[in-house]
Amino acid sequence: MRELLIGNIIFLGEIPSQAGTWQSDEETSSIDYSxxxxxxxxxxxxxxxxxxxxxxxxxxxxxxxxxxPNRAPILVVAELDSLYTPPGDIHYALTEDSIxxxxxxxxxxxxxxxxxxxxxxxxxxxxxxxDIIIAGICNTMQDDRNMLLYDTFLDSLGCKPVASIIxxxxxxxxxxxxxxxxxxxxxxxxxxxxxxxxxxxxxxxxTEIVSRLLTIRTPKKPQTALNVGIIKAGYKYGDPAAxxxxxxxxxxxxxxxxxxxxxxxxxxxxxVRYEERADISFLTMAEMGASNLGxxxxxxxxxxxxxxxxxxxxxxxxxxSELYYFLKRKxxxxxxxxxxxxxxxxxxxxxxxxxxxxxxxxxMGLLMAIDEMEKQ
Amino acid sequence: xxxxxKNWLKKRTFHxxxxxxxxxLVEAKEKRSLKISLCFPTLNEEATxxxxxxxxxxxxxxxxxxxxxxxxxxxxxxxNTCQVARDFGAKVYLAEDILPALDPFRGKxxxxxxxxxxLEGDIILYIDADIKNxxxxxxxxxxxxxxxxxxxRFVKAFYDRPIALDQKVVKPTGGGRVTxxxxxxxxxxxxxxxxxxxxxxxxxxxxxxxxxxxxxxPIGYGIETSMLMDIYExxxxxxxxxxxxxxxxxxxxxxxxxxxxSFGIIQTFLAxxxxxxxxxxxxxxxKKMIQYELSEGEYRQLEHxxxxxxxxxxxxxxxxxxKFPQRKLRS
Numbered sequence: 001m002r003e004l005l006i007g008n009i010i011f012l013g014e015i016p017s018q019a020g021t022w023q024s025d026e027e028t029s030s031i032d033y034s035x036x037x038x039x040x041x042x043x044x045x046x047x048x049x050x051x052x053x054x055x056x057x058x059x060x061x062x063x064x065x066x067x068x069p070n071r072a073p074i075l076v077v078a079e080l081d082s083l084y085t086p087p088g089d090i091h092y093a094l095t096e097d098s099i100x101x102x103x104x105x106x107x108x109x110x111x112x113x114x115x116x117x118x119x120x121x122x123x124x125x126x127x128x129x130x131d132i133i134i135a136g137i138c139n140t141m142q143d144d145r146n147m148l149l150y151d152t153f154l155d156s157l158g159c160k161p162v163a164s165i166i167x168x169x170x171x172x173x174x175x176x177x178x179x180x181x182x183x184x185x186x187x188x189x190x191x192x193x194x195x196x197x198x199x200x201x202x203x204x205x206x207t208e209i210v211s212r213l214l215t216i217r218t219p220k221k222p223q224t225a226l227n228v229g230i231i232k233a234g235y236k237y238g239d240p241a242a243x244x245x246x247x248x249x250x251x252x253x254x255x256x257x258x259x260x261x262x263x264x265x266x267x268x269x270x271x272v273r274y275e276e277r278a279d280i281s282f283l284t285m286a287e288m289g290a291s292n293l294g295x296x297x298x299x300x301x302x303x304x305x306x307x308x309x310x311x312x313x314x315x316x317x318x319x320x321s322e323l324y325y326f327l328k329r330k331x332x333x334x335x336x337x338x339x340x341x342x343x344x345x346x347x348x349x350x351x352x353x354x355x356x357x358x359x360x361x362x363x364m365g366l367l368m369a370i371d372e373m374e375k376q
Numbered sequence: 377x378x379x380x381x382k383n384w385l386k387k388r389t390f391h392x393x394x395x396x397x398x399x400x401l402v403e404a405k406e407k408r409s410l411k412i413s414l415c416f417p418t419l420n421e422e423a424t425x426x427x428x429x430x431x432x433x434x435x436x437x438x439x440x441x442x443x444x445x446x447x448x449x450x451x452x453x454x455x456n457t458c459q460v461a462r463d464f465g466a467k468v469y470l471a472e473d474i475l476p477a478l479d480p481f482r483g484k485x486x487x488x489x490x491x492x493x494x495l496e497g498d499i500i501l502y503i504d505a506d507i508k509n510x511x512x513x514x515x516x517x518x519x520x521x522x523x524x525x526x527x528x529r530f531v532k533a534f535y536d537r538p539i540a541l542d543q544k545v546v547k548p549t550g551g552g553r554v555t556x557x558x559x560x561x562x563x564x565x566x567x568x569x570x571x572x573x574x575x576x577x578x579x580x581x582x583x584x585x586x587x588x589x590x591x592x593x594p595i596g597y598g599i600e601t602s603m604l605m606d607i608y609e610x611x612x613x614x615x616x617x618x619x620x621x622x623x624x625x626x627x628x629x630x631x632x633x634x635x636x637x638s639f640g641i642i643q644t645f646l647a648x649x650x651x652x653x654x655x656x657x658x659x660x661x662x663k664k665m666i667q668y669e670l671s672e673g674e675y676r677q678l679e680h681x682x683x684x685x686x687x688x689x690x691x692x693x694x695x696x697x698x699k700f701p702q703r704k705l706r707s
Contacts, residue, residue: 003465007434010427014509046439091508091625094427096460 001123005116005360006099006353008043010092012115013101013108015039017081017138034058036080040115040136047118049134055156057149059137064118066130066371073131074370075161075331076117076363077153077322078110078168080136084345097353104349105169105341111136113338113360114167120364128371130162137322147184147286150325163299163370164326164333165363169341169351172359173312176319176335177300178292179327180223180251181258183284186230187246187269190279198277201240203233205276209246212268216261222254226261247285251320255290288320291327299332302369306362336362385572388521388528388617392513395520395619398440404523411444413497414515417487419451421505422460428503428510429464435512443515447495448505449474449487457505469494475695481685484579485599489687492589493696499523500588504579508625518582521617529615530583530607534575535624552577558638559601562645566654567605569613576604577641580621587611589696589703593687597637598644602686605648632667632678639665640682647684 017036041060044052049062060080063073082103092101101108114134120126137153168174189205192198199205210228218224230247234240250265252258266282273280293300307314319335326333338359339351395401405412414432418425429446436442448461448468458468472480474490488502499522503514514533521528555577563571570576577600591606593599607616629637643663649655667678690696697704 003430003434004438006430010431089509089623089625092427093423093508094430095422096426096456096463 001116001120001360002353002357004119005112005356006094008112008115009099009104009108009356010094010101011039012036012080012111013082013092013103014090017085017103034080034138036111037136037138040080040111043115044118044134047122049118055135055153057138057152057156059135059153061136062118062134064121064128064132064134066128066132068129071130072162073133073159074128074367075133075135075157075164075333076114076367077135077137077164077166078114079107079322080111080138082106082108084349086347098350099353099356100348100350102345102347102349104351105339105344106349107169109169109339109341109351109356109359110167110337113356113363116360117363117367120360126364126368128367130371132367133157133159133161147288147322147325150322154325154329154331161331162373164331165366165370166322166326166333166335167363168335168337170337170339170344171315172337172340172355172362173307173315174335174337175300175303175307175314175316176323177294177297177303177316178318179288179290179324180253180318180320181255181290182249182251182286182288182320182324183258183262184247184249184286185265186283186285187248188281188283189244189246190281191240191242192277192279193242195277202244202278203241205272205278205280206231206233206244206246208276209268209272209280212272213248213265216264216268218252218261219257222252222257224250224252224254224257224261226250226265249320251318253290253318258290288324289328290318291324293327293332293334297332298373299334299370302373303334303336303366306365306369309365310358310362312358312362334366336366338363382572384569384613384616388613389574389620390517390521390617391620392517392520392622395516395524396513398436398442398512398516401516401519401523402440402442405442408523410499410523411497412442412499412501412519413491413495414443414446414501414503415488415491415495416446416448416461416466416503416505417451417484417491418448418453418457418461418505420453420455420457422453422455422457424508424510425457425505426460426464428505428507429461429466431510431512432515433465436515442519443501444497445495447491449491449494451482451484451487467494475693477695481595481687483595483599483685485593485595486687488599489593489595489690492585492690493693493699498585499582500585501582502580509623514580514621514624517619517621518580521619522582522584525617527614528617529587529611530617531581532573532576532604532616532618533578533580533621533624534573534618535578535621554634554638554641558641562642566645566649567608570604570608572613573604573616573618575618576600578624583607585700586703587615589691589700590689592689594644595685595687596682597640598684601641602644602648605645609652632669635667636665636680636682639680640684643682643684 015036017034044062050065051063083106189202228248233244340355341351343349446466448466461468471487518531521531594602665680668675
């Protein structure tokens, strides 16, 4: 299995993941497929899953039939994209004990792990009572509104899984069974060219906004944080910037606290808008609420037991991404990591190969534990 | 060249995608009861060998049983090449341990020649071990014409060869200087048909065993040129094919290194011309490549002794015939 898994990781990581890199054969298709999604679907077919399809968003989905048609399916999902994609071709390097290359942890390893499930079941002659649905989710990292694609995917799923496992490249040992309330937003400043007293340089305006955002008090209880993660502005050294964009994230374990912080952000933007005479807009990219599967849920218990069975200390922390879309639909779900990795989102992202096999054992162990749960 | 000969380029030039249905290749192989061996000649290739072996094993052994064995023939790497190759499932041989009664030489040609003794396959596939963008197409692309075209006995790769200038910049058509400045002009003068081979110096090729075991192997730079000339003399153009494998990312070499390579190729070429009676040489050929480099404001002369050492056709070796007695009957 080692060569097959590593092969999948290298193929998935080196194949372009951007939407539009592969054109559908169907003339009527309006979906921007990626070559990586195409590869994922072809490999599922090649591995002989019982059903293979793509949904309305172009997400490749494979179904391995279980022995009991009355049981609800188990859903296993992974993002197919790479969050960090350098220009030019990508070539992974492989040494005795590590794989190196951009996009490895986010999320070539996660995608390769779920793509290896049909192989593992065939080679180990494992049979499940429940159907297993394997889905690669496309374009989740290529667009500001990426998280909403999970909403679309779950809307079109057409069945209610007994449990879902969200598979990430790293870190091995992570366990997310609850999510923070999160707002991700872009603040866009545009110069008013026709107004005489208007601010000239939007970098100065965005700096003013950042300074004021930093005055917002975020409580430790309930745990809350505000982070400015992206600033983009200007084109030339000698010209004042006509536009500027700021990306911020606020998250909290409490929905009300989050709402209060967002209200303060809006107040600051209003103030700067009038004082600096700039057009300032607040565009919500993702909005997720605090939700919790619960420590005592049997899926959480099973995930903890599998980690401990592999001598891994569970690293429990809140999810700030797709888990919420499952939990808000009352779909039991957890997020797990496959490998121990380093230098995320860089050219030399690396992962320790032995950890990948432990991560894969964790995934298979959790699948088996879910399949043995009586309550279906 | 006759029009038939000119047609070779059209008739015998393929693209790897024509053979991407690996199941068909496996069927053709099994129907003809053939065994296929993949050989990586190595010298200090720990940075790339693991990936080459893993991708070939996963796609062309474990998923599709196209390749029967993967073998590394090493020239004495100082790094971890042999251990890494073994760890990922290749059979590893030190070139000097093969046919130990013979005086050992160091060079890629030596590894390729000795590989014929240890490999079991009816078809031998050679792939260089320094390819960063290795992909199964390097193997199935080369094997395709041998398995699907009855008359083809030898297949050569060609590429758009970008050179990795650094980690981020790739210069798209920078490769092949020795080909365009040395080999193709020589082919054009003496073997115009062979000038249709787009990259005669590419390090990836596949052939039926009987095509390779009856030709001599220079151990150094001239191996690719010599092999083409000999196979052409023995079997003609129709037994040869070439396959476009798209892009190959490899290490760049200095102009001085390419100069020495050119010297070796010209040496081999002249020796071959003399042996075939195509030219008479009435002068001694010097064996030192003389080059100059500017060092601290002065030109410094560099001399490299480059000798032609050639292994005879391996079919002439009793040990070989003992291991492959069926070749004796045919020879």
